[in-house]
Amino acid sequence: MHLKTVQTPVAVVTGGSAGLGLCIAQVLAAKGYRVVIVGRDADRIEKACQAIASSLGGDSVDNVPLGKTADVTESSEVGELFRFVKTKFGRLDVLVNTVGTSDRGLLENLAQDRLHTLWQQNVVSSLLCSQYAIPMLETTGGVIVNIGSLASKVGARYIGGYAIVKHALAGMTSQMRLELKPRGIHVALVSPGPIRRADAGNRYTQQLNENLPDQAAKPGGGARLKGLSPERVAAAVVRCIQRRTPDVVMPGYLRPLIAIGHAFPRLGDWLLLKFTSSKSPD
Template sequence: MTNRSQTAAPVGTAVVAGGSAGLGLKIAETLLRARYQVSILGRDETRLAAALAVLQPVAEQAGTQIDAVVTDVTDTTSVESCFAQLSQRWSRLDVLVNCVGQSDRGRVESLTVDHFDRMLRVNVRSALLCSTAALPMLRRSRGVVVNIGSLASKLGSRYLGGYCAAKHALAGLTQQMRLEWSQYGVHVGLVSPGPIRRDDAGRRYDTTGQGLPESATLPAGGAKLSGLEPQRVADAVLRCIVNRQPDLILPARVRLLVVICQLFPRLGDRLLIKFTGGTAAVD
């Protein structure tokens, strides 16, 4: 009996920047299951090889292909060389997911300019470089860019170092790209998840969170939210691609808080402090 999934043509090609670990790996797997041909980007060759070992059987099962390109997406030359290779390898590109990013902890008054620049490089510059390098191919396919934000793209929160500023900048960049690139038929969406369930959640900020209230070292800065299943976030990314959705927040109930913070900032601030485990404006 012929397996239908093995005979159907791939639905398109996708690049997942940051696809060798964490959420990006789950997104790559989800796109393969949806029968995209996928290229994952990351800096570490060994980590990429380990990810390929996980993804190869998924690709075979779906009747599609997976490969990897060693790339530092914060470096212009590396990104240009990567997309030059990709444009030779694939005849088209339909989807780019910018999943490279890094969270942070710290008080604003302790933020050094160098550290702040690093946060902007990894969370914003990465998406700008990959998106502009991919644009010529995406214009031909009338494709989609999905940028991975965070609740920190939508809300300020205490003690998140340079993360809120960087993810807010990514949200602004995403909307500007969407408005400008719609005339080329290219859709640009933002997916903003809350904390994602992972093995090292709760220990990631043991070092950077020193000297902060204990709640600040927890996922989402101590916000009372349970960790999202990575698959749930990856499914939202797929919806964003297929339905060309502009802006998804997970969990959806946080949208109400976002609206309150926009319309009633004084109430919003009080709720945010309460939401992240604080009892007073000063602690």
């Protein structure tokens, strides 16, 4: 760890009340971080804190996460969040920007208001939290991790505006890493493929229509990839923090395929169509 003091490190996990964010918060708490879980729904946060507390057992009372409600797309609420962290702990070592939303549809039909929502959730949320966190992270030589997706690296069919905003998040991450390196802050992107979850396949039913094939409802818009466990992705996020890795792709075997696709776009398109086509005709 590149921490400048031996005090208990502090981590803020946005979107820590559910899904991948909850799992990341749990792993960080188990590693000894004081974790602040951020979401919009206080009950959901409370339940997440309780779940992590019981997973930690009675001996780790000091590591039970704190919850803080904030809509991280709202500058005033993000400002209040980081003032709370400063007042409560006086330091920040890690910010994990997990808040993000996927999409289903064709770009041909992408509405401007939907793109605005995706932009706020996937890009503005991470930008605002990072901006407010920088002064404290500079003091500790801390780390920002942005949670991307394979849609940060490549396009795929049927995922609406998701590739647009996750590519923007990737660009923001690499620019911020260069800007903050001289100030001792590391900025990373973790880009997982579809993550296993209870509501897989049912999440996007409201966005499906006659223009989309059945495979669009599936994780990754029907990408032929085995779902990752959230625990595996959370462990990779923590490794990325500890090793100050700039960029993580999961599963890792896709990284060379993505690089080949960028170097040889015709071959890249062929690979993407192969990985994202259902076996039966659409």
